Amino acid sequence: MKQKDYTTLNDYMNVLFGSGTDIQRYEMTDTMPLYLSDGYNFLLITLQDISFIAMEPLSQEYRLPTVVSHLAKASQITQLHCALLFSSLRSQQRNALIQQRIPFVVPGAQLYLPFAACMFTERLCIHHPLPEAMAPGTQLVFLYLYYQHFDSAVTATELAETLQLSKATLTRAIYSLQQIGLVSVQNEGTKKLLTLTTNSRTELLQAAKPYLQSPVFKTIYLSKKPEKALLGGILALSSLTMLSPNSLDGAYVVPKREAKHLKPQKMDRQDFLDFGGYAVEVWNYDPTLLATDKTVDDISLLLSLTGEYDERTEQALEILKERVSW
Numbered sequence: 001m002k003q004k005d006y007t008t009l010n011d012y013m014n015v016l017f018g019s020g021t022d023i024q025r026y027e028m029t030d031t032m033p034l035y036l037s038d039g040y041n042f043l044l045i046t047l048q049d050i051s052f053i054a055m056e057p058l059s060q061e062y063r064l065p066t067v068v069s070h071l072a073k074a075s076q077i078t079q080l081h082c083a084l085l086f087s088s089l090r091s092q093q094r095n096a097l098i099q100q101r102i103p104f105v106v107p108g109a110q111l112y113l114p115f116a117a118c119m120f121t122e123r124l125c126i127h128h129p130l131p132e133a134m135a136p137g138t139q140l141v142f143l144y145l146y147y148q149h150f151d152s153a154v155t156a157t158e159l160a161e162t163l164q165l166s167k168a169t170l171t172r173a174i175y176s177l178q179q180i181g182l183v184s185v186q187n188e189g190t191k192k193l194l195t196l197t198t199n200s201r202t203e204l205l206q207a208a209k210p211y212l213q214s215p216v217f218k219t220i221y222l223s224k225k226p227e228k229a230l231l232g233g234i235l236a237l238s239s240l241t242m243l244s245p246n247s248l249d250g251a252y253v254v255p256k257r258e259a260k261h262l263k264p265q266k267m268d269r270q271d272f273l274d275f276g277g278y279a280v281e282v283w284n285y286d287p288t289l290l291a292t293d294k295t296v297d298d299i300s301l302l303l304s305l306t307g308e309y310d311e312r313t314e315q316a317l318e319i320l321k322e323r324v325s326w
Helices: 003-017 064-078 091-099 136-148 156-163 167-180 201-211 233-240 256-265 269-275 298-304 314-323
Strands: 022-025 040-047 050-057 081-085 104-106 110-113 118-121 183-188 191-196 216-222 252-255 278-283
Touching: 003 022, 003 040, 040 064, 050 064, 064 081, 064 091, 091 104, 091 110, 091 167, 091 183, 136 156, 136 167, 136 191, 136 201, 136 298, 156 167, 156 191, 167 183, 167 201, 216 256, 216 269, 233 298, 233 314, 252 256, 256 278, 278 298, 298 314
Parallel strands: 050 081, 081 104, 252 278
Antiparallel strands: 022 040, 040 050, 104 110, 110 118, 183 191, 216 278
């Protein structure tokens, strides 16, 4: 690599990660394919407790799919994380790499290292860890795309209107889903088009699973059944399987904004256990936006039942998991 490039990279990494960053030339073995050894400069970068190889294409006339495949080969051979190193990238190229979770560094401009759970941009230069879990609005957007736009694009404006989300909430949701690698975004004029990144429902759900969480905010108890509430919990599970509910099983489901109207009918849990009533789950997002029948959607239902495994429900939950390819 040219000394100017090396110095620029070294300065950039020191700004981001501190002066303890170490950058050394990485000598490839004789068994390395010529298209790698003759086509790239290799650096071993150590920052804090993470080491990775930076690969810089020697030719400026490269094809992105080719260098991505070369990156995978180099990682296989070296048994180390590898990242592509560029002097510059077009926005379309950056978006494509992020959507595929391909690590890359553009000194002075952008760094994306998913294996280190960080991303820096020239605009903010702020550490952006991958989310530990989806926020409720993010999860709502993902599930809506999964159910309604699995193989079609949708505009951000349509999402905001359909899901009743503020511009700020939708912007955060789209960014988080891009970080995780679940959606891609293309700009067409003034429109922002969103599509899912894979045509396999199973692959998509497996990629999303670590970030999905229960939509249940809390459970309340009412003396009267809430109007127009969907079935959730064991009641929904019993309607989808052979499980038989008992008199204390819940739950009816309402979104947060409707829960405040139910205060006159609230009762404490002990009164519910002693005298009966209705268990009602208050959800962080509106379940009616995803439902197609009298029950909540299957994935949200499964997430809401986390920790509900017992001898009575185990078989029914396994049936639900098979139904959604969990």
